[in-house]
Amino acid sequence: MSELIQAYDLAEYEDFINKENFAGRPLAEYVSEVQRIYCTDNRPWVIGYSGGKDSSAVVTLVYLALLGLPPEMRTKDVFVVSSDTLVETPVVVDLIKKTMLQIEAGAKRNKLPMTQHAVTPKTHETFWVNLLGKGYPAPTRSFRWCTERMKINPVSDFIKDKVSQFDEVIVVLGSRSSESATRAQVIAKHKIDGSRLARHTTLPNAFIYTPIDTWDVEDVWKLLRGAFRYAQDNEFEEWESPWGGNNRPLWTLYMDSSAQGECPLVIDDSTPSCGSSRFGCWTCTVVTKDKAMESLIQNGEDWMSPLLKYRDLLAFTTDPVNKDTFRNYKRRSGKVSYQYAKEGEEINAERKHVPGPYWLKYRQQWLKQLLEIERDLNAQGHTISLISEPELHAIRQEWLKDPNEPDWYDSLPDIYREVYQKDLDWVVDDQSRFDASDADLLVQISQGFDVEPEMVMKLIELEISMEGLSRRQGIFDKLGSILKQDWGSLEEIKQQQIMLQKRSDRDIYQEEVTKLESEIQILQRRISEATNLSVLTTEGNEHAD
Numbered sequence: 308m309s310e311l312i313q314a315y316d317l318a319e320y321e322d323f324i325n326k327e328n329f330a331g332r333p334l335a336e337y338v339s340e341v342q343r344i345y346c347t348d349n350r351p352w353v354i355g356y357s358g359g360k361d362s363s364a365v366v367t368l369v370y371l372a373l374l375g376l377p378p379e380m381r382t383k384d385v386f387v388v389s390s391d392t393l394v395e396t397p398v399v400v401d402l403i404k405k406t407m408l409q410i411e412a413g414a415k416r417n418k419l420p421m422t423q424h425a426v427t428p429k430t431h432e433t434f435w436v437n438l439l440g441k442g443y444p445a446p447t448r449s450f451r452w453c454t455e456r457m458k459i460n461p462v463s464d465f466i467k468d469k470v471s472q473f474d475e476v477i478v479v480l481g482s483r484s485s486e487s488a489t490r491a492q493v494i495a496k497h498k499i500d501g502s503r504l505a506r507h508t509t510l511p512n513a514f515i516y517t518p519i520d521t522w523d524v525e526d527v528w529k530l531l532r533g534a535f536r537y538a539q540d541n542e543f544e545e546w547e548s549p550w551g552g553n554n555r556p557l558w559t560l561y562m563d564s565s566a567q568g569e570c571p572l573v574i575d576d577s578t579p580s581c582g583s584s585r586f587g588c589w590t591c592t593v594v595t596k597d598k599a600m601e602s603l604i605q606n607g608e609d610w611m612s613p614l615l616k617y618r619d620l621l622a623f624t625t626d627p628v629n630k631d632t633f634r635n636y637k638r639r640s641g642k643v644s645y646q647y648a649k650e651g652e653e654i655n656a657e658r659k660h661v662p663g664p665y666w667l668k669y670r671q672q673w674l675k676q677l678l679e680i681e682r683d684l685n686a687q688g689h690t691i692s693l694i695s696e697p698e699l700h701a702i703r704q705e706w707l708k709d710p711n712e713p714d715w716y717d718s719l720p721d722i723y724r725e726v727y728q729k730d731l732d733w734v735v736d737d738q739s740r741f742d743a744s745d746a747d748l749l750v751q752i753s754q755g756f757d758v759e760p761e762m763v764m765k766l767i768e769l770e771i772s773m774e775g776l777s778r779r780q781g782i783f784d785k786l787g788s789i790l791k792q793d794w795g796s797l798e799e800i801k802q803q804q805i806m807l808q809k810r811s812d813r814d815i816y817q818e819e820v821t822k823l824e825s826e827i828q829i830l831q832r833r834i835s836e837a838t839n840l841s842v843l844t845t846e847g848n849e850h851a852d
Contacts, residue, residue, distance in 0.1 A: 320371065320549075327529065330521040334530070341372035341518055344477075344503060350514070351384040353466055354479045356423075358389065358403035361481030363548075363557060364519055364527045366410065369479065370549045373419045385421040387411075388465055392457040393427055393698075394434045394588045396600060397691055398608060402560065406552055413550025426465050430697045432456035434590055438621075439674050440698075440705030442664025444634060445592040445621040453588070466513050475512045477504065482517045485524070531557065563606035589614050592622040610689060613680045620673075624665070633669050634662035639710050641792030660797075667712040671722060674702070678726040696731060699723065703733070713764050715746040759794040 324334045345352070354369060356362045366387060373381055387410055389403050407423040414421035430436060434453060437443040446453045469476045498505045499514075507513035519527070531554040532545055546555040589600060589611075600615050624633040638644050644661040674694075681693040699719065706714035720733050746764070753760040766789055773779050 324371070329519075329526040329529070330523070337368060337518060338372045338375060340503070341369055342376055344516060345369075345372065345383060346376070346380055349383060349473075350475045350477050351386065351469060351473050352477050352479050352516075353469060354385060354387045355462070355481070356387050356389045356403070356407070357481075358399055358406065358557075359481075360524075360527050360531060360557065360561065361483060361519070363406075363481075363554065364522070364530050365479060365481040367530055367548060368518055370410070370414070370419070370421070373421065374417060374549060378418055381418070381420050383420060385419070386465075386469065387421060387423045388462065389423070389425050390458055390462050391425050391427050392434065392453075392588055393695065394457075394590045394693075396587065396589045396603075397611065397614075397689075398560065398603065402556060409548075409552040410550050413548075413552070417550075424465065426461035428457045428461050430701050432460060433695075433698055433701075434588070435677075435694050435698050436701045436705065438665070439670045439677075440702035441639065442635070442667070442670060442709075444630075444662075444665065445590075445625050447625050448593055451593055457588075463510060466507075466510055470510070470512045475514070477514045477516050478507065479516045479518065482520055483522055483524075483527075484520050485522075528558070560603075563603055563608070590618055590621060592618065592625055595622075610684065610687065613683070617673075617676065617680060624669075630662045631660075633665055635664055635666055635711055636660065636662060636797040637711050637793055638663040641710055641789075643793045643797065663711070667706065667709060667714060670706075671718055674719070675722050675726060678723065682726055699731065700734065708768075710765075711761065713761070713768060715764065716743040762789065762792070762794045765789045765792075 324338060327334050329337060352369070354362075354366055356366055369385065373385070387407065389407055391400065391403075395403075404425075407425065410421065411423040413419075427433075434457060437452065437456065438445065443452055444450065466476060466478060503516060503518075505515040505517075507515055531548075546553050546558065548554055587599075589597070591597065597615065597618060600611060600618070604611050604615060623629060636643060638661070644663070646659040646661050677693055681691065684691050684693075703717070703719040706719060707717065720730060724730055746760075749763055749767075750760045753763055766786070769782075769785055769789065773782060
């Protein structure tokens with residue numbers, strides 16, 4: 308079937324394009340608009356492809372428009388970009404990768420200047436390096452740290468690269484007004500008068516084009532389902548895409564997941580990250596329940612059950628009741644933080660404590676569980692990578708240099724070996740001379756001198772880091788920074804801060820008393836001077852009489 312499709316051009320689809328209406332207009336008008344805007348200038352296009360229905364419809368529309376142009380007019384590059392956060396729902400990832408390859412292969416056959424590109428977050432910005440490595444708590448609506456790092460930044464970097472290469476680019480998105488009112492308002496706000504384009508909200512020299520913004524969901528599925536049923540001799544089946552793929556798996560995926568929305572390609576912080584029931588990261592804890600993944604499991608993808616269970620575990624840690632259990636009482640700055648009900652509220656034991664990163668022991672447990680799930684799924688015949696080797700190396704470094712709990716036991720290689728019965732090519736730090744036995748010794752010695760062993764560890768780490776330097780610039784500032792951190796148990800730190808606050812209050816009180824006494828003395832002096840002046844004046848008058 309694909310070979311037959313490859314032999315046709317846009318002329319074979321003219322009946323459908325001319326007869327079918329979308330948002331009250333023939334599809335031919337949308338095709339013509341895409342062609343007109345494409346041929347207007349030399350700015351290349353970047354199509355945001357998320358693997359969902361809307362972005363699939365946009366790619367289909369642009370593909371059809373390019374097919375209808377003479378070869379000599381297909382002069383501009385069209386980059387189809389997908390953003391892989393590395394924690395996308397596996398079945399969606401597989402569909403996206405397969406479709407992207409089909410698009411590029413079809414474009415090559417049809418001599419279209421369309422290529423596919425997958426972008427991923429930088430290693431230090433991935434989900435696992437931040438959560439398991441640095442201890443960031445699982446994302447919530449009030450602390451959604453993942454969107455910018457994992458979605459916005461990779462796509463923005465790609466667009467910036469093309470801007471530097473071509474001066475300006477046009478980003479083509481599948482945003483629809485009926486799907487996201489917020490996004491529609493943002494685009495309308497940045498709309499260029501007399502143009503179908505809008506200015507990018509954050510990236511200069513980048514412009515936004517939303518060709519299906521007036522469509523509703525029925526229009527989207529109509530294009531994906533039946534674009535070629537009018538072809539000659541019924542050689543085409545429903546659901547066929549112009550590049551030779553098939554959209555039925557996408558339809559099945561939506562039906563099996565009961566998904567009412569999808570995660571669009573996020574290009575800035577005004578783009579809605581996900582719908583209430585959506586495809587996206589399988590680790591997402593922003594929603595209370597991942598209904599999409601639950602439905603997929605109920606409809607035959609039961610192998611994903613361990614992923615859902617793991618996701619629910621992370622969600623459990625975000626419950627306010629459980630935060631103090633799983634998270635360190637100190638922030639990564641080494642300080643204990645509090646949230647005040649009112650500005651200037653007096654510090655006391657009842658103020659609301661803001662916990663810091665996850666305790667290292669839980670991060671170690673969760674990494675082991677993640678590796679075990681990955682191992683077991685692959686043993687069952689699935690080809691899946693839940694965490695990459697670069698991420699493991701980055702997490703190990705984060706643990707070794709953790710600001711609160713330096714992992715002097717270097718536990719990550721042991722965890723990996725326990726799960727996989729083999730070693731990776733771990734980096735050996737020749738500078739470090741301390742190991743688990745040294746850490747145990749420090750704990751014993753510190754107890755005898757009533758100091759915190761972690762503080763001593765950080766001081767020794769600082770000394771090691773500056774060993775061999777001809778100039779130890781900033782050493783005293785760095786020492787002071789360590790010594791000024793909060794050390795000890797949470798209760799000890801609370802008492803220390805209460806005492807400091809009381810001392811500070813006494814100092815402020817004493818300053819106010821001293822200031823008042825000074826003002827009283829000045830006032831008394833002025834009264835005395837005024838009294839003396841009055842006496843002198845009276846005596847002068849009496850003498851004159």
